[in-house]
Amino acid sequence: MFDKKTLLLDFYNRLYKAFGPRHWWPGDSPFEVVVGAILTQNTAWRNVKKAISNLKARTLLSPNALYHVPVQDLAVVIRPAGYYNIKARRLKHFVEFLFQESGGNLDRLLAEDFDTLRSRLLSVNGIGPETADSILLYAGNKPTFVVDAYTRRILFRHNLIPEETSYDEVRDLFMDCLEPDASMFNEYHALIVHLGHRFCLKKNPKCTECPARGWNDE
Ligand code: SF4
Known part of the structure; x- marks a missing residue:
């Protein structure tokens, strides 16, 4: 059983290795x-x-x-x-x-x-x-973690949070475990969005092809 910090870092590394930098958020200003x-x-x-x-x-x-x-x-x-x-x-x-x-x-x-x-x-x-x-x-390049529906869904499916966990509780989980690093939080959220969009669909998630397969499985 890994601690949550190790799990969240491992998750980030898996996603970054699979998808590379996402260059999010697009915008000229x-x-x-x-x-x-x-x-x-x-x-x-x-x-x-x-x-x-x-x-x-x-x-x-x-x-x-x-x-x-x-x-x-x-x-x-x-x-x-x-x-x-x-x-x-x-x-x-x-x-x-x-x-x-x-x-x-x-x-x-x-x-x-x-x-x-x-x-x-x-x-x-x-x-x-x-x-x-x-x-x-x-x-603003401030070190705050953005939580969206994909974040909740993925953490729930991997047994890290109950289904009804609040926004602030999920945000606190990331912010309590990780160093306050705006560029890492930027990349992490973008990687989660990409994972959710490509693999962790609401219905019929594509687990067999997903880079998060096996993450936090006992
Ligand atoms: S393996 Fe991928 S698609 Fe399956 S639940 Fe985990 S994140 Fe979602």
């Missing part, structure tokens, strides 16, 4: 990463890419432009991302928060103390823990 983190809620990344292309084509991909565009117009532009009325409001909530906290300067916002910023982000309507941690890690 930290602000684009933030917008992508909000748009990707409950939708596939290919749809987010179309919405971001639309924003770029209309020169709306900046804090100032998003602050001033009417929410109804924004909803039309981001339509490919799905739930577009809700996501338009969420983008507006974020940029309003950004202007309130730092006058629209994302670098200045991201330079704030990590824990304070995380709890401030979580107070923004429409920003839950997965989105907040994605923003902090991928736009």
Whole structure:
């Protein structure tokens, strides 16, 4: 029986060996990463890419432009991302928060103390823990672990957590066991997403071909 730190490091090494660096999160700027983190809620990344292309084509991909565009117009532009009325409001909530906290300067916002910023982000309507941690890690390079549905599913299937474990409990498991290393957390989450997308499907997981096969099996 291995301790959890050894298991989590072994898992990371297996995935990295199988898939190599994932170069995640795609985006030309930290602000684009933030917008992508909000748009990707409950939708596939290919749809987010179309919405971001639309924003770029209309020169709306900046804090100032998003602050001033009417929410109804924004909803039309981001339509490919799905739930577009809700996501338009969420983008507006974020940029309003950004202007309130730092006058629209994302670098200045991201330079704030990590824990304070995380709890401030979580107070923004429409920003839950997965989105907040994605923003902090991928736009802000802060050492926070992003937990998604794949992470929970894989850890549950390998007997590391009960099925109903909370977001914070799973995040704490990684953060308590691993050194606070933003670049490793960046790669680790991206590798888990790739594993989940390719192999650990909700129905009919492809265990026989999966690089995690045998991990933590007694
Ligand atoms: S597909 Fe099977 S072996 Fe791979 S992570 Fe999921 S449960 Fe584990």
